[in-house]
Amino acid sequence: MAEELVASRDLTSVSAPVSRDEEVAPNSFARRWLGGLHPAYVLMLVPLIVFPFAVADIFPFGVSLATSILVLSIFTMSLDLLLGYAGLPSFGHAAFLGLGAYATAIFSVRLGISNFAVSLLVAVALASVGSMVLGLLALRTSGVYFLMLTLAFAQMLSALAEKWGPVTGGTNGLPGVKAPELFGPTLSVPRGIPYYFLTLACTVVCFFVMFRLVHSPFGRSLIGIHQNEARMRAIGYNTRLYKLGAFWVAGVFASIAGVLYAYFNQFISPGDVGFAVSGTAVLMVLLGGEATLIGPVLGTAAYVVIQNVLSSMFTGRWQLILGALFVVFVLFARGGIVGVWVRIQARRARGAA
Amino acid sequence: MTADFVIVQGLNGVAYGLLLFLLAAGLSLIFGMMDVVNLAHGSFFMLGAYIGYSAARATHNFWLALLLAPLAVGLLGVAVEIGLLKRLYRRPLLDQVILTFGLSFMAAELVKIIWGSSELVLQPPDVFAGPVDVVGNTYPVYRLFVITIGVAVALVLWLVERRTRLGAIIRAGVVDRQMVAALGVNIGAVFTGVFAFGAALAAFGGVVAGPVLSLFPGMDAVVLINALIVVVVGGMGTLTGAFWGGLLIGVAVTFLTVLVPQVALVLTFVVMATILLVRPNGLFGMKLR
Amino acid sequence: MALLSLQGICKNFAGLVVLKDVSISIEPGERRAIIGPNGAGKTTLFNIVSGELPPSSGAVKLGEREVTGLTPERMFRLGLARTFQKNSLFLDLTTQENVRLAVQAHQRQGHHWFRPWWTFDEVNQRTRAVLERAGLWTRHLEPVKNLSYGEQRQLEVAIALAGEPALLLLDEPTAGMSLAETASSVATIGALPRDLTLLIIEHDMDTVFALADQITVLDHGQVIANGTPDVVRKDPQVRAVYLGEVD
Numbered sequence: 026m027a028e029e030l031v032a033s034r035d036l037t038s039v040s041a042p043v044s045r046d047e048e049v050a051p052n053s054f055a056r057r058w059l060g061g062l063h064p065a066y067v068l069m070l071v072p073l074i075v076f077p078f079a080v081a082d083i084f085p086f087g088v089s090l091a092t093s094i095l096v097l098s099i100f101t102m103s104l105d106l107l108l109g110y111a112g113l114p115s116f117g118h119a120a121f122l123g124l125g126a127y128a129t130a131i132f133s134v135r136l137g138i139s140n141f142a143v144s145l146l147v148a149v150a151l152a153s154v155g156s157m158v159l160g161l162l163a164l165r166t167s168g169v170y171f172l173m174l175t176l177a178f179a180q181m182l183s184a185l186a187e188k189w190g191p192v193t194g195g196t197n198g199l200p201g202v203k204a205p206e207l208f209g210p211t212l213s214v215p216r217g218i219p220y221y222f223l224t225l226a227c228t229v230v231c232f233f234v235m236f237r238l239v240h241s242p243f244g245r246s247l248i249g250i251h252q253n254e255a256r257m258r259a260i261g262y263n264t265r266l267y268k269l270g271a272f273w274v275a276g277v278f279a280s281i282a283g284v285l286y287a288y289f290n291q292f293i294s295p296g297d298v299g300f301a302v303s304g305t306a307v308l309m310v311l312l313g314g315e316a317t318l319i320g321p322v323l324g325t326a327a328y329v330v331i332q333n334v335l336s337s338m339f340t341g342r343w344q345l346i347l348g349a350l351f352v353v354f355v356l357f358a359r360g361g362i363v364g365v366w367v368r369i370q371a372r373r374a375r376g377a378a
Numbered sequence: 379m380t381a382d383f384v385i386v387q388g389l390n391g392v393a394y395g396l397l398l399f400l401l402a403a404g405l406s407l408i409f410g411m412m413d414v415v416n417l418a419h420g421s422f423f424m425l426g427a428y429i430g431y432s433a434a435r436a437t438h439n440f441w442l443a444l445l446l447a448p449l450a451v452g453l454l455g456v457a458v459e460i461g462l463l464k465r466l467y468r469r470p471l472l473d474q475v476i477l478t479f480g481l482s483f484m485a486a487e488l489v490k491i492i493w494g495s496s497e498l499v500l501q502p503p504d505v506f507a508g509p510v511d512v513v514g515n516t517y518p519v520y521r522l523f524v525i526t527i528g529v530a531v532a533l534v535l536w537l538v539e540r541r542t543r544l545g546a547i548i549r550a551g552v553v554d555r556q557m558v559a560a561l562g563v564n565i566g567a568v569f570t571g572v573f574a575f576g577a578a579l580a581a582f583g584g585v586v587a588g589p590v591l592s593l594f595p596g597m598d599a600v601v602l603i604n605a606l607i608v609v610v611v612g613g614m615g616t617l618t619g620a621f622w623g624g625l626l627i628g629v630a631v632t633f634l635t636v637l638v639p640q641v642a643l644v645l646t647f648v649v650m651a652t653i654l655l656v657r658p659n660g661l662f663g664m665k666l667r
Numbered sequence: 668m669a670l671l672s673l674q675g676i677c678k679n680f681a682g683l684v685v686l687k688d689v690s691i692s693i694e695p696g697e698r699r700a701i702i703g704p705n706g707a708g709k710t711t712l713f714n715i716v717s718g719e720l721p722p723s724s725g726a727v728k729l730g731e732r733e734v735t736g737l738t739p740e741r742m743f744r745l746g747l748a749r750t751f752q753k754n755s756l757f758l759d760l761t762t763q764e765n766v767r768l769a770v771q772a773h774q775r776q777g778h779h780w781f782r783p784w785w786t787f788d789e790v791n792q793r794t795r796a797v798l799e800r801a802g803l804w805t806r807h808l809e810p811v812k813n814l815s816y817g818e819q820r821q822l823e824v825a826i827a828l829a830g831e832p833a834l835l836l837l838d839e840p841t842a843g844m845s846l847a848e849t850a851s852s853v854a855t856i857g858a859l860p861r862d863l864t865l866l867i868i869e870h871d872m873d874t875v876f877a878l879a880d881q882i883t884v885l886d887h888g889q890v891i892a893n894g895t896p897d898v899v900r901k902d903p904q905v906r907a908v909y910l911g912e913v914d
């Protein structure tokens with residue numbers, strides 16, 4: 026029964042991504058054994074695992090770059106849950122990244138506790154509280170008011186981090202975060218390849234959970250709410266509850282990214298919590314393609330790479346070019362990387378038809 | 379907390395609030411009329427301040443700078459609206475946000491390239507340069523000038539909004555722009571005009587603010603956040619909201635920053651959140667279309 | 668006992684009286700049509716019944732139970748479903764997904780967050796059944812925006828039926844349809860189970876006389892006639908309102 030229910034891709038259509046089924050496996054074998062994920066995605070793991078060993082000598086910075094891309098991908102995927110799927114344009118998502126990162130840093134630097142599990146627990150707890158507070162408040166508004174409330178929330182947390190010196194290290198931030206310990210001080214994960222694999226494992230788990238979430242009844246309901254909230258209410262959904270749920274989930278995943286972020290950089294500062302990071306994250310999601318999970322990953326990778334290339338080529342001027350890229354992107358490539366890919370597929374399919 | 383303290387900080391708060399009004403007025407109108415969240419509005423403010431600085435240094439005349447900078451930025455606004463924003467009107471809100479966000483990046487970098495990264499100071503005009511006695515305290519004359527000019531601009535805008543045909547068109551456009559277009563008004567030209575005027579007003583605010591705040595490449599972000607809070611609190615698309623919202627936030631931020639610097643911004647957020655709890659469309663806002 | 672009763676419903680919008688003392692009583696299994704000239708207040712009445720608008724005064728009752736002012740979600744849970752005059756569909760989603768979301772809500776499966784939707788057999792089987800009954804199964808994977816206008820209106824009804832309501836509100840079900848589409852729509856509505864109570868707003872008189880057991884006529888927010896089609900057809904006030912109009 027399930028075979029006929031999952032849409033076969035209409036390759037001739039170029040509509041903007043609205044929860045694509047591409048990521049879903051095309052046949053029931055894969056659906057049973059891979060939890061529904063398309064085999065291609067599982068295969069993608071192979072290069073990701075081989076990568077660090079392949080570049081270790083020729084391009085050691087590559088491992089570091091890849092790790093930061095993975096960490097930020099968890100963050101941007103969580104933002105896409107709000108932005109692309111639920112249709113909630115949050116411009117303050119860095120607040121949750123910050124909650125996770127600061128929790129980790131404070132525990133490590135001020136309390137000497139660098140246990141990975143503890144960091145995750147504290148981060149998730151803080152993010153739960155924070156997302157409920159913000160959600161209950163911001164969801165009473167919509168559109169621009171919502172955008173600004175979320176933005177202000179992130180700025181507020183950033184300002185808090187700046188002013189609360191004794192705890193957060195103030196404007197200069199908290200350096201000196203130690204390596205995360207897995208089950209005790211004997212099993213700590215140093216920088217470089219070991220940390221890359223810890224991050225990769227976390228990213229894979231997060232991706233899979235979000236994949237299942239997005240294709241679950243709950244996830245589909247979010248998509249419905251994005252499309253036509255009034256109709257969803259008319260057919261019996263308590264839409265406010267669903268949106269709050271989305272807020273909570275997105276906040277929790279962002280805080281997990283924050284934990285990984287703090288351990289990776291071994292440093293956190295108020296600048297990582299505010300509007301600039303939130304806005305950039307939105308761009309990364311759109312750059313890759315909203316309402317997909319691979320989109321934010323691609324967008325994050327593209328952005329990080331471009332930013333690194335630009336800042337080394339044009340030290341000092343790169344923000345100018347970056348800003349210009351935003352403008353060009355919005356005007357000409359709005360569907361993002363996934364959108365461009367869809368258009369190419371459509372043209373090919375129409376050519377063949 | 380002495381009476382003197384309240385008076386001095388109160389005046390500071392009003393001055394800052396009126397500066398915020400100059401910014402918020404444009405921002406609010408642009409959103410109310412065109413559904414555009416202009417994240418580059420802080421950049422217009424900043425460019426106004428910097429161009430005013432250079433103009434003042436070149437001509438040794440503050441007043442000339444006060445005239446030239448808004449003119450220049452207004453023209454820039456026209457170019458941006460016609461060249462870039464016009465293409466995005468049918469697109470969702472987010473697209474314009476990203477566009478203006480990108481423009482603000484470019485503006486911040488341009489300022490650094492042209493004027494450098496160190497802090498600059500715009501001198502007030504000699505006639506307002508000194509202190510004056512206000513109820514037993516010495517108070518900079520220039521700040522009183524800021525208050526005066528802020529109120530004057532507010533009055534002029536109020537008159538235009540209430541008493542002229544242009545004002546009627548703008549008010550109608552905020553409520554229902556399709557209807558206004560159907561009535562034969564060239565809505566495209568009105569949009570360009572509103573955007574350019576908002577930019578010029580922001581730039582004007584930038585020059586006026588110059589001697590009070592200092593000029594540095596991050597100033598656009600700081601002032602934009604406060605202006606956004608003002609617009610949210612006051613309500614989108616209403617000048618009255620921008621005015622009273624500006625005063626409220628200006629005074630609140632000033633007092634809080636002096637009394638409890640650690641948590642000033644947090645408390646500002648709390649103030650905004652409380653207001654939105656009671657009135658989700660801002661104090662004077664209407665239900666959005 | 669009446670399935671739906673409206674008692675003394677009044678609605679004012681800032682001084683403008685839209686509905687005045689409207690009292691209607693509908694028996695289970697009845698098919699009631701509400702007709703009247705444009706601006707008579709029919710859609711406002713619908714919105715009050717379905718929970719989108721609260722009345723200024725008066726009561727709405729489902730059976731014995733007072734439901735005045737309850738939200739649309741609550742009304743749906745209590746067995747009321749409606750279609751919308753301007754199509755209110757999920758345009759970018761497939762036909763199937765439109766119905767599936769309604770079935771999912773009705774079966775209270777919306778909270779599951781880890782199992783993919785294709786594993787919920789009960790929901791999917793019922794979705795298929797509803798689509799087949801509405802004649803839309805062949806188009807089930809099509810994005811709704813690609814459907815013809817008539818098919819979209821069929822879908823509207825299908826979504827409303829997915830919730831197995833006791834009372835169905837149909838807001839101008841044949842508006843904008845061609846003759847053939849109208850005939851098809853009338854046939855579909857006519858074929859609905861007789862234990863489903865229908866409340867229909869309509870302008871097309873042929874449709875009304877084909878489907879309705881009883882007709883209520885509204886004019887300027889008040890009920891001016893109520894009865895079987897034959898009675899209403901001959902009512903002098905109704906004739907004056909309709910035939911007296913220059914149109």
